[in-house]
Amino acid sequence: MEEVKAAMAGNVWKIVVNVGDEVEEDQDVAILESMKMEIPIPAEEGGTVKEIKVSEGDFVNEGDVIAILE
Amino acid sequence: MFQKVLIANRGEIAARVIRTCKKMGIKTVAVYSEADSGAPFVDMADESYLLGPPRVNESYLNADKIISVAKQAKADAIHPGYGFLSENGAFVRKCEAAGICFIGPDSQVIEQMGSKIAARAAMKKAGVPVVxxxxxxxxxxxxxxxxxxxxxxxxxxxxxxxxxxxxxxxxxxxxxxxxxxxxxxxxxxxxxxxxxxxxxxKIENAHHIEIQILADHFGNAVHLFERECSIQRRNQKVIEEAPSPFISESTRLKMGQTAVKAVKALGYVNAGTIEFMVDEDENFYFLEMNTRIQVEHPITEEITHVDIVEQQLRIADKQKLVIKQEDLTIDGHAMEARIYAEDPVTFFPSPGHISTLEIPRGNGIRHELTVKGDYDVTPYYDPMIAKLIVTGKNRMETIENMQHALADYHVTGIKTNIPMLQKVVSLDAFKRGDTTTAFVQNHYAPIAKK
The missing domain is CATH 3.30.1490.20 (ATP-grasp fold, A domain)
Structure with missing residues (x-):
């Protein structure tokens, strides 16, 4: 099981995967917005998206879990 | 003139504003979050106040808290810097209600330019070409x-x-x-x-070129020429230069005159920037207006010898603009590289502890620093840690100076984009001035991992 975490604080701009999707290493799971800039949150390892923990528009702090892969 | 200015921002821009205030004999108030308690800008100010926890809603975006600190410190004006509350009409109205001068335009024009549809309509009405x-x-x-x-x-x-x-x-x-x-x-x-x-x-092979303007309360406005900001990653600027290597003298003149006409039509007051997309045939189209100081303002200061922050303060103090358009000329060339705490290949933020920071010194080198050595880059804010500004007699000399300065720029402990900046300024396409907004994708991406 892999937790995809936010590396920095920001607002969740876009969630680019759905539960059940297969993702590869370095593939974007979500995109955060900070200072009018899009900041991608990639998966560190490949896997299947088991759960998405945030919604678009949410504020996340660094370290918050964005999604769980398995 | 103001007695005391509060800077509602952090990092290099807070330090930059404090510097000009000191030069003008104005006392300064820094506000900071818990994450920034050891930041250089906090030490530079005459007074500093803790806003709250790191997250922006509880610190740099907490308008009510910032205004209450300004009242407590008896600041008579607030400089918003860029980002955060700088383009927030509601914050401007709160400053007005509290009897504190907001150093920037009025809330109405901020909100008009904040709505991209309304901004397009207003510019079209003012005779500015829109995409x-x-x-x-x-x-x-x-x-x-x-x-x-x-x-x-x-x-x-x-x-x-x-x-x-x-x-x-x-x-x-x-x-x-x-x-x-x-x-x-x-x-x-x-x-x-x-x-x-x-x-x-969508304009293909476009250049992103913007015009810096200054306008006072008395209907006077000037432009300080252009900045070419086409080298971008994820639609965010990385290297900017002035003047643009792309546009001709007649386009430069036309763009400047158009920008001045636009701010006069809008009744805009203070410093501002009109961003344009410029196509292959040098047709230019309004993109958006930034109603605040820009990150890349130093390159304009270097080629015009105008202190833009000083002008912002004087205009907000209801002084007449003394600079005349006919007195403004372009002296040499300037280039800014934004140093980010990020992976140079993926552009992914890389916060952490900076062990050592060695920066190049010499003629024609200017630094704007958010960080210092033995310092934590936190993940809460923009990953830009510094700006390196270099000048030269002409563009080629400036590029060479930039190459040397980047070679002497050493940050240990975190990843930075310095390797990317070095590659970009060494590419033939960059030297030729083939700097469209697709530059990073077309010219840097293929060599990023080499």
């Missing part, structure tokens, strides 16, 4: 497709409340637009509280 596109919000995907076929693909689908690198998507076909429209509108609604979408023709 071909829709004049009002587009309600449905079907309407968007009909209009897209009239304008011709590729199209930029944009959120009216977006701006900078956020809230836009390039679309190339009816199917893509059908799919993108409702999801983008929904996202804009939940994110900005405004789901209005509009379309613009």
């Amino acid at each position: 071909p596109g829709t004049e009002t919000a587009v309600a449905t995907a079907d309407e968007a497709i009909r209009i897209a076929n009239e304008i011709g693909y590729p199209i930029m689908l944009k959120a009216s409340a977006g701006g900078g690198g956020i809230g836009m998507q390039a679309v190339y076909t009816d199917e893509e637009l059908q799919k993108a429209f409702s999801s983008n509108a929904k996202r804009a609604e939940s994110f900005f509280g405004d789901g209005a979408m509009f379309l613009e023709k």
Whole structure:
């Protein structure tokens, strides 16, 4: 099981995967917005998206879990 | 003139504003979050006040707290810097209600320029060319497709409340637009509280060129020439230069005159920047207006010898602009490289502890620093840690100076984009001035990992 975490604080701009999707290493799971800039949150390892923990528009702090892969 | 100015910002821009205030004999107040308690800008100010926890809603975006600190410290003006509350009309009104001068334009023009649809309409009315596109919000995907076929693909689908690198998507076909429209509108609604979408023709091989303006309360306005800001990653600028290597003298003149005409028509007051897209034939189109100081303002200061922060303070103090357009000339060339705490290949932020920071010194080198050695770059804010500004007699000399300065710039402990900047300024395409907004994708991406 892999937790995809936010590396920095920001607002969740876009969630680019759905539960059940297969993702590869370095593939974007979500995109955060900070200072009018899009900041991608990639998966560190490949896997299947088991759960998405945030919604678009949410504020996340660094370290918050964005999604769980398995 | 103001006795005491509070800077409602952090990092290098807070330090930059404090420097000019000191030069002018104005006392300064820094505000900071718990994450920034050891930051250089906090030490530079005459007084400093803790706002709260790191997250921006509880610190740098907490308008009420900032205003209460300003009252407590008896500051008579607030400089907003860039980002955070700098383009927030409600904050400007709160400052007015508290009897504190906001160093910037009035709330009405901020809100007008903040709505990209309203800004396009206002600029068109002022006689400024806008990118071909829709004049009002587009309600449905079907309407968007009909209009897209009239304008011709590729199209930029944009959120009216977006701006900078956020809230836009390039679309190339009816199917893509059908799919993108409702999801983008929904996202804009939940994110900005405004789901209005509009379309613009995507200009291929464009240069992003912006004009710095200054305007006072008495109807006087000047432009300080252009900045070429086409080298971008993720729609965010990385290297900027002035003057532009691309436009001709007659286009430069026309763009400057157009910008001055626009700010006069808007009744705009203070420093501001009008951003344009410039196509291969040097046709220019309004993109957006930034109603605040820009990150890249130092390159304009270097070629014009005008202190833009000082002008902001004087204009806010209701002084007349003493600079005349005919007195302004371009002296040499200037270039700014933004140093980010990020991976140079993926551009992913890389916060952490800076062990050592060695920066180049010498003639024609200017630094604006957010960090210092033995210092933590936190993940809470923009990953930009410094700006390196170099000048030269001409563009080639400036590029050479930039290459040397970057070679002598050493940050240990975290990843930075310095390797990327070094590669970019060494590419033949960059030296030729072939600096379109697709530069990073076309010229850097293929060599990023080498």
